Amino acid sequence: MLDHTRAPELNIDLDLHASNSPKGSMKGNQFKEQDPCPPQPMQGLGKGDKREEQGLGPEPSAPRQPTEEEEALIEFHRSYRELFQFFCNNTTIHGAIRLVCSKHNRMKTAFWAVLWLCTFGMMYWQFALLFEEYLSYPVSLNINLNSDKLVFPAVTVCTLNPYRYTEIKEELEELDRITEQTLFDLYKYNSSYTRQAGARRRSSRDLLGAFPHPLQRLRTPPPPYSGRTARSGSSSVRDNNPQVDRKDWKIGFQLCNQNKSDCFYQTYSSGVDAVREWYRFHYINILSRLSDTSPALEEEALGNFIFTCRFNQAPCNQANYSKFHHPMYGNCYTFNDKNNSNLWMSSMPGVNNGLSLTLRTEQNDFIPLLSTVTGARVMVHGQDEPAFMDDGGFNLRPGVETSISMRKEALDSLGGNYGDCTENGSDVPVKNLYPSKYTQQVCIHSCFQENMIKKCGCAYIFYPKPKGVEFCDYRKQSSWGYCYYKLQGAFSLDSLGCFSKCRKPCSVINYKLSAGYSRWPSVKSQDWIFEMLSLQNNYTINNKRNGVAKLNIFFKELNYKTNSESPSVTMVSLLSNLGSQWSLWFGSSVLSVVEMAELIFDLLVITLLMLLRRFRSRYWSPGRGARGAREVASTPASSFPSRFCPHPTSPPPSLPQQGMTPPLALTAPPPAYATLGPSAPPLDSAAPDCSACALAAL
């Protein structure tokens, strides 16, 4: 105990001795104690500077401006080193204090400096990763399972065969005759019409000119002949044996542009496809001459197509459906449309709580050459969406009860930077021609129609047309077929840019369908069902095949899945991550950054002050050069700094002895300048001297 108490006392005494006499002590303890006390000699130096300033103060009392400048300088540090030490000692950034407190150990200081720089680099690398992730706008997917009453979707049912209109009946009959003649010429096929060969053939020969683009057999590759040579070629084929090179034959028809300068053949590998496409091409031209109004026929057609209709065990009425005409699928009826006064709601799943239809699918008055299938076409879609029967529909088979179970699924995506989708299609550079909300298919069809009108001068009959434009007909636009097939090829290759323009909608609702099939009616119940249908709906069994189909559409379950997106990285999480990185590497905060800003500001101010001093010294030196007498005076001024240089290295006791000499030297020049006479030059000469003394002191 006593020893412990004695040791610090001895240390204290040694400290006193050190302060009294700066001679190096013999014992090692003094060195250890001096290491953690570097600020003391700095304080001593500071005191010395102050004393010098006080001593210099009264002598140049006349010039007030220099004192003001010196006072201004006091607020800012006098040198970079001093500023740096102040910053490192007082900042809250971790690691900075180690740059100055381990000053005696250069290896440690260098180690901490390098470590500080490496940490700085690591932090900014992490910052780059964080900003890169934020600017990529990632989203996270939320899958929710909802259970609620569901609005029953719109259901569109079409006959699978186009309808014969009275207006175009005669033209269709003529087209039938030409097609039958073509089938006979190419395939030796005799239909029932050829029984009256004499009269019919004459009329068919006369009508050949009424339908251009005849169907003909071509040898591969198709020759680039004109129509006349093609005809002669076909006639020569008849003369030769057609069985030779059978596999090289193709069936097609020729299409030319306006001035017959460029022609090509639309070819098919089989006559079944060729006849159907050729018939369809001419059928489109006939349809385009049809007027927009023929309501009487449609009203009659419903009873012939739909025998029974029930929803939730209740019969349907006139207000439950709307009708429209499809060029290929004939009459279409949409149930639960948006125009429906009371939308159908489903509160229970199951077969008995959905839509149930009995449809008539036989072909009494349809076109066998255009449509070769028997059945019906059905599509399930939203109320605001058009019914694209080609894209999303499916077929019904006669003699079969088709049960279709649905499950609703919704997908909500984020727009803007997060995903490439559009909210309502207003920002898509394609005008919406459909009277419905925006979907991607609506946009693509409108884009195709837009290009069709621009390049061919007429509208395609399958898509709606804008006002003031007519549907294509080769009686008015003779080369629209050539233009249409060329455009369709470009459309398939995406040369029109429709798929890059049309973006997907942000909110999508679709229905997952699964179908089950069973035979209906059964053999046992077939007789009484058909008898009931004949009594109620005038259904007559004329054909050997079954001509009735049944359809059930219902919700499999009322739970529906919603896929929604939310941003993964928000501004709040970005700032939190930045702060975490800052805290990890430097333990700093925004206030620490303000400290750094203050450091930079101080550096700039000191730099400006030093530049200002240099500017002033340069301004005085030309004055010296102007006058020879001042040059003589400048030589003793330059000698002063050289004398002052060794002062800091000498021990403190010698300072006051040499301090006497500067005032003596300073006292000599003033009288010389005063004797010269002008008052302004002495003031200028006095200021640099004071600044030189200050610089020397620093």
Place this chain on the structure above:
Amino acid sequence: MPVKKYLLKCLHRLQKGPGYTYKELLVWYCNNTNTHGPKRIICEGPKKKAMWFLLTLLFACLVCWQWGVFIQTYLSWEVSVSLSMGFKTMNFPAVTVCNSSPFQYSKVKHLLKDLYKLMEAVLDKILAPKSSHTNTTSTLNFTIWNHTPLVLIDERNPDHPVVLNLFGDSHNSSNPAPGSTCNAQGCKVAMRLCSANGTVCTFRNFTSATQAVTEWYILQATNIFSQVLPQDLVGMGYAPDRIILACLFGTEPCSHRNFTPIFYPDYGNCYIFNWGMTEKALPSANPGTEFGLKLILDIGQEDYVPFLASTAGARLMLHEQRTYPFIREEGIYAMAGTETSIGVLLDKLQGKGEPYSPCTMNGSDVAIQNLYSDYNTTYSIQACLHSCFQDHMIHNCSCGHYLYPLPAGEKYCNNRDFPDWAYCYLSLQMSVVQRETCLSMCKESCNDTQYKMTISMADWPSEASEDWILHVLSQERDQSSNITLSRKGIVKLNIYFQEFNYRTIEESPANNIVWLLSNLGGQFGFWMGGSVLCLIEFGEIIIDFIWITVIKLVASCKGLRRRRPQAPYTGPPPTVAELVEAHTNFGFQPDTTSCRPNAEVYPDQQTLPIPGTPPPNYDSLRLQPLDTMESDSEVEAI
């Protein structure tokens, strides 16, 4: 010389040490560290000092715990899933079409002649067991039958089941009564399988005679076809121009030349459209039937193999380009006399691979050789499972199965070269261990593409158009004015994209390195206001501690060496009186008197302290060792 000076300088620096003691080092660290808390330990009083020490220790433990949780979360490799659905231009899928019957019966009749006769005899036996056909059985070829015969098992007496060979009557006429009373209704039909020696036999039971006969026929047919050369097998199947009557893709015509033929053992010659192996894959730009693939096929079921194909229809499959079509596992049937419309939705799954998901990128890290790589196709789990089964088959049965590709240098199984292959094959197929082994070794593919199909049907051709369509197709294929096709044999296919043609499910890492470092920094800053530089400060302090410890150890060793000369003095140092007496004893009697004078001197000393003289001597003696200790410390200090 400068190197030596530098080394000497370093040596002196090391010997000098950091210049601190433990206490000074700790005080300096607590005073200068940037971590929150340690400074309080030295600024406060004794009670608060303990409290601050405990608090600092507690929060340090909290930081370590939180860091452990975050590191564990990072190492669990979680993924986040994103879903995208819409329509875009993409490649039309590859379409593979096959016939239900692998061969035309008119071309394989000569191979199946003996089997056909046996089959008829078996059916007669099962349907009418009482009738005797001894004469007809003599013309049958029993070499096929003897390997795997069909037997009837009479289980009316459960304790003693009776096994009867279907043709056993001709060999064992001594028991006609029980054989004639058993038929398909009363007994079970089974297949008997024996090893090469015939010592070990097993029975494969069936609940229905139809299944038994069909399975038996397939097994025998496999044995026959495996001995035929592959090019001959291709010739026995359906030719492409016979199957594919019409083809239309969008607005472009196509023919059977656009299809790539491939032989599939289950379905014979299959034809792949848009496979992308030799030519570029075809894109599809719009939904709807008008922009898809339309096919008219003739399955020609009049020429089906009678017992091999009991299903009539076309078999088809949609798959990605450059993938092998596993049409038996993933294909669907299309009905004859109908137009089958297939709406396609692409389901694309993109996984991250190891260590996020247990999947493989290209199958190179799977330990099973991919036998389908000879077709230059990509990896799939189905290919891996098939290759695994074939590997087990070759390993256990010494031959490969006819349905799967062979590795180099192996042969297909047949009765002639491998008599017990059927027994081995069926035992391997019914083995659960084999299936589990294959499933554990095979991995899913990270980038998987599936095509979801919405299938619907309509009558085709319709009654009104049936006449002209059949007429045109017959004229085109057979150059005949008569109708050579039947509505029961033609199939029409429409394959097209729906309104939404793709759905992409993509994985991305949920926690990356930035997330981990951000959270570690957040926790360290939250509890202790610390940073990486604080950790390095702590490391520096530990180094200084070790340095001081080493120097102290060295100093203590030196101290021990200096004390060795004093070792002869055991116990307390001797007094001056004892030393004087020792000298005198040496002079008089060195041996005998040295012991006795010592004993005598002890009582003398006991008598001496009584007068009072000893106390001052003891004090002076005690003062001397203190002086020596001080001198030692001074020497050490110097």
